[in-house]
């Protein structure tokens with residue numbers, strides 16, 4: 001946007017005139033008229049003051065898929081948000097326009113992939129250049145992992161009666177309402193694995209981020225009397241207070257459990273440490289199940305985690321899953337984030353299946369009482385299960 005502003009930060013008058021003409025013609029004029037304006041240089045990114053609507057929002061309201069395509073080709077921004085935080089995709093969804101929604105979602109995935117391809121391999125530095133806003137603009141500890149890891153945490157019981165842990169700014173680090181989703185993750189990761197069957201020796205598990213320990217307790221429980229307990233259960237956790245909580249609960253004393261104290265980046269991105277971690281798995285072949293659910297990390301961090309998977313996931317039957325919560329306050333951004341994750345997992349050699357899970361009743365209004373920001377607004381959860389592609 002800045003490249004078309006004049007030195008005093010104003011947008012040139014001619015451009016504003018074209019922008020307004022484009023907004024009007026996107027509402028009710030022919031496609032060729034819209035195209036003509038775009039060819040004349042009308043800025044498709046422009047949003048009006050009243051609603052914060054772009055030409056793409058107006059086109060979505062018209063239910064005119066071809067017009068959406070013309071605008072996107074002409075520079076419209078797929079994830080421009082109106083005053084209520086809606087993309088044009090949400091306008092399509094509210095009108096039941098599946099085709100229009102798919103055009104916007106596909107453009108989102110395409111443009112985010114392109115952006116990542118141009119940005120090169122994942123690095124913390126490339127985080128700020130991320131196109132997609134998967135985390136709300138957040139200057140609190142939720143927006144920065146290292147700040148979070150120094151933040152004072154509080155454990156308490158929410159108005160829904162469930163345990164939760166909040167950071168110093170009142171952000172929900174982990175909340176008890178998520179337990180039914182964690183149950184599904186563990187079920188999909190363990191049910192059919194050969195090493196979890198009655199006569200097998202037990203699975204080797206890596207969980208990144210202990211939080212309230214919900215997922216780790218489930219990994220220990222799912223294997224009932226007729227099923228083996230995990231053979232190895234490694235947990236990477238970085239927050240000093242969470243590490244103390246683990247010791248207070250005696251979780252570190254459970255047979256087979258090993259706590260790796262530090263950030264996952266320290267263990268898995270350093271070849272020497274990675275070698276030591278892998279020595280703890282049978283034959284150094286990697287883990288049967290890997291789950292990742294951290295906090296104050298963005299899409300770039302998740303993508304960086306994907307990139308270490310080929311080294312740490314047992315290649316034949318290993319199963320990877322992650323807490324799919326990025327962008328979960330907006331249906332279109334959530335779909336694009338999930339689509340992007342699938343393509344990036346494919347890049348590192350994994351096939352992903354998605355399981356639709358209804359958001360459980362445990363997510364009630366009172367859950368958010370005393371929490372700084374709602375991080376979930378959608379009716380459904382897309383649960384990923386990924387495995388190495390068979391060659």
Ligand SMILES: C[S@@+](CC[C@H](N)C(=O)[O-])C[C@H]1O[C@@H](n2cnc3c(N)ncnc32)[C@H](O)[C@@H]1O
Pocket residue numbers: 145173174182208209210211212213214215216236237238239242262263264265293294295296297
């Ligand atoms: C959302 S909670 C995990 C909840 C857990 N899945 C459960 O079932 O209770 C996130 C956890 O990740 C930890 N964490 C955050 N960043 C991390 C990092 N870079 N490496 C390791 N652990 C991290 C936090 O301290 C926190 O305990």
